[in-house]
Amino acid sequence: MVSDPEALLYAGAFMVLAGTAGAAIGPARSDPVVKALNLDVAAVGICLIFLAFNHLLALLTYIAVGAFATPILMRAILRVEAGERE
Amino acid sequence: MSASEAFSRLLLSVRKPTAMVSAYCLLLAGIAVYGLTHGYHYHRKQLYPRPAPQVQMKERDPLAPYDRGGVPLKRPGITVSQYPQFEPKRGWVTSYLTPFTRWLARHSRHCGTTIVSHPGGILDEILYYTRGLDTVLESSIMFVGFVIFSWVVRMKTVTEREMGRRE
Amino acid sequence: MHLVPATVPQLTVKLYHVAVAAGIAVGLIAAVDILADRNPLNRLAMTDAIEIGALTLLASVGTDLAECLILPGLVVGLAELMATAEVLIARHSDWRTLPRFDPLDMEILRTAPKAIMIGLVLYGVLLTGFTGGAVAGTGAAFYIFSRVNRPRYEEWRGMESISGLGWALWVLGFSLFFLYPKEWLLALLLAGTGGILVKVGPKLSLFGYVMGYDVRAGSGHVPER
Numbered sequence: 044m045v046s047d048p049e050a051l052l053y054a055g056a057f058m059v060l061a062g063t064a065g066a067a068i069g070p071a072r073s074d075p076v077v078k079a080l081n082l083d084v085a086a087v088g089i090c091l092i093f094l095a096f097n098h099l100l101a102l103l104t105y106i107a108v109g110a111f112a113t114p115i116l117m118r119a120i121l122r123v124e125a126g127e128r129e
Numbered sequence: 130m131s132a133s134e135a136f137s138r139l140l141l142s143v144r145k146p147t148a149m150v151s152a153y154c155l156l157l158a159g160i161a162v163y164g165l166t167h168g169y170h171y172h173r174k175q176l177y178p179r180p181a182p183q184v185q186m187k188e189r190d191p192l193a194p195y196d197r198g199g200v201p202l203k204r205p206g207i208t209v210s211q212y213p214q215f216e217p218k219r220g221w222v223t224s225y226l227t228p229f230t231r232w233l234a235r236h237s238r239h240c241g242t243t244i245v246s247h248p249g250g251i252l253d254e255i256l257y258y259t260r261g262l263d264t265v266l267e268s269s270i271m272f273v274g275f276v277i278f279s280w281v282v283r284m285k286t287v288t289e290r291e292m293g294r295r296e
Numbered sequence: 297m298h299l300v301p302a303t304v305p306q307l308t309v310k311l312y313h314v315a316v317a318a319g320i321a322v323g324l325i326a327a328v329d330i331l332a333d334r335n336p337l338n339r340l341a342m343t344d345a346i347e348i349g350a351l352t353l354l355a356s357v358g359t360d361l362a363e364c365l366i367l368p369g370l371v372v373g374l375a376e377l378m379a380t381a382e383v384l385i386a387r388h389s390d391w392r393t394l395p396r397f398d399p400l401d402m403e404i405l406r407t408a409p410k411a412i413m414i415g416l417v418l419y420g421v422l423l424t425g426f427t428g429g430a431v432a433g434t435g436a437a438f439y440i441f442s443r444v445n446r447p448r449y450e451e452w453r454g455m456e457s458i459s460g461l462g463w464a465l466w467v468l469g470f471s472l473f474f475l476y477p478k479e480w481l482l483a484l485l486l487a488g489t490g491g492i493l494v495k496v497g498p499k500l501s502l503f504g505y506v507m508g509y510d511v512r513a514g515s516g517h518v519p520e521r
Contacts, residue, residue: 048182052311056318059352063322063345067329075337082341085322085348089355092315096308096358097182097194099242100252100427101366105351107430108374111437111500112344115374119381120337126389147334154327157346161324164316171312173303177360180298181305188297198299207300218477222484246423248488253425255364257487258473258480264368265470271372279383 052095058088075120083113146281176211177255191234195245195252199224201231208251210259222258225249308358319352336384343380347373367426371496378503405442413439421493429493433500440501459498466491 062085071077086109093102130138143152185193199206205220213219226234230244246252256264326345329338354362354369413435420432469487472479 048307048311052314056314056352059318059322059348060325063325063348066341066345067325073335075335075341078338078341082344082348085345089348089351092318092352092355095182095311096315096355097179098355098363098366099194100246100425101355101363101370103242103423104367104370104427104430107427107434108370110434111374111503112377114441115378115381116341116344119340119384122385122394123337123388125394150339151331151334154330158324158327158331161320161327164320165324169313169316171304171309173309175304175357175359175361178301178304179358179360180301181307182311182358184298184305190297196297196299209300216477218480221480225481225484243419243422246425246427248424248484251360252364252367253484253488255360256367256425257470257484260361260364261470261473264364267365268368268372271369271376275372275376275379279379 048095048097051091055088055091055095058091059085060088062086062088075124076117079113079116079120086112149281177209177251189238191238191241192245193241195241195250197223197251201226201249206251208254208259210255212259216259219259220254222249222254223251304358312356312358315352315356319349319356322346322349322352336388340377340380340384344377371426371430375499409439409442420497424488425492426496429496430500432493433497436497436501437503455498455501459495462491462494462498466495 062081062083065084066072066078066081069077069081086105090102090105093099093105143149179194182194185196190196197206197208198204199220201224204224205218206223208220208223210216210219226244226249227247230247230249233240234244323346326342326349329345330342333339333342351366351369354366356362416435416438417432420428420430420435422428423431465486469483469485469491472483472486476483
């Protein structure tokens, strides 16, 4: 069981950086769906950072709000790309 | 070219929403580079300090990690706020637990977050009492910033496009 | 018992240095990417990344105040993302280009969402505050997402007035805290329970309702069982 705050924080910081860098310069970066999926890695990373600092209510709220952020992003991507194809 | 003319030309060059976003991000990137290259220190005397992570969990505290002392309706909890002289009832909200959560705290050691966020808890005290109007102000600033943004995006682009059509 | 230390503990200071560096680096990467790519969808996604960097910076302080600033910021940030996406959609697409899907008719979509909705709403009511509103709203919206036939607008018309009532209760609780500090218990119950829970929850579930009208119905109507 991992309860060492430092280990959690290093894992979270790595995931945040890797997710954002992947969205910025990773493969298929011009595809918005791939970009949104890369940003989900960063979202898990910030959950670990919240956990490392014991910000538990912030973590709960972030998970609940994050469940909405992804569909909103996907919906915008779908609609805008469908509009561009016409 | 006078200084004010140069300034208005500068403003004119960032009038489009896309250019405005770029200018803002340039500013942000500059600040970030400055922040990464220069050192930063942590001033250890902060308001509302909390114990080190995982300490209260290891002590098997049922209210971990939000235990700030006090007995519900009998003794106030500990709140290190900025203006204690203006807050006669400081700490009472922190220590309050509803009867149901009191029962939960007695019978379970794993629902700390649930217990303290059911009315009471340090976060409610900070948000509603000791920093009350800050909460309103923060949300309002974000809302106003957003309203300005969406007004600029919709109005500016629509009118420019229609003006182009008319010419 | 460790309740409240006099100064911020050494461990938190150690974590702070790592988290601040990570937050600033994320902000730098995202800002440079927005500068380099002018595609509006890219900018929408990378604004999310900047928000993650800002949240990391805020969390790194590691006091109770930092957490309090995160909570309302998250909810308002979601509202901003929603509205920005709406502006993009209004500019770059029209109603003729709606994507077309056939509704999924699966056993699990008829049974599981009800149980999940009840669990999340109960837990949200127990949590109260911003957190509880977000959790309960997620439950309600998830239920509406996974329904085969969307509810009609007439069935949901009361939601806006409930949200307005919640706002009024919240403001009342707030002013009670300042005008009559002796009534702190009543003010707490009004602001914490009545206000935020009722204010945040209906907004999120309304969003779940709105999503349904984005997709043109496919081959046909699936009967509710």
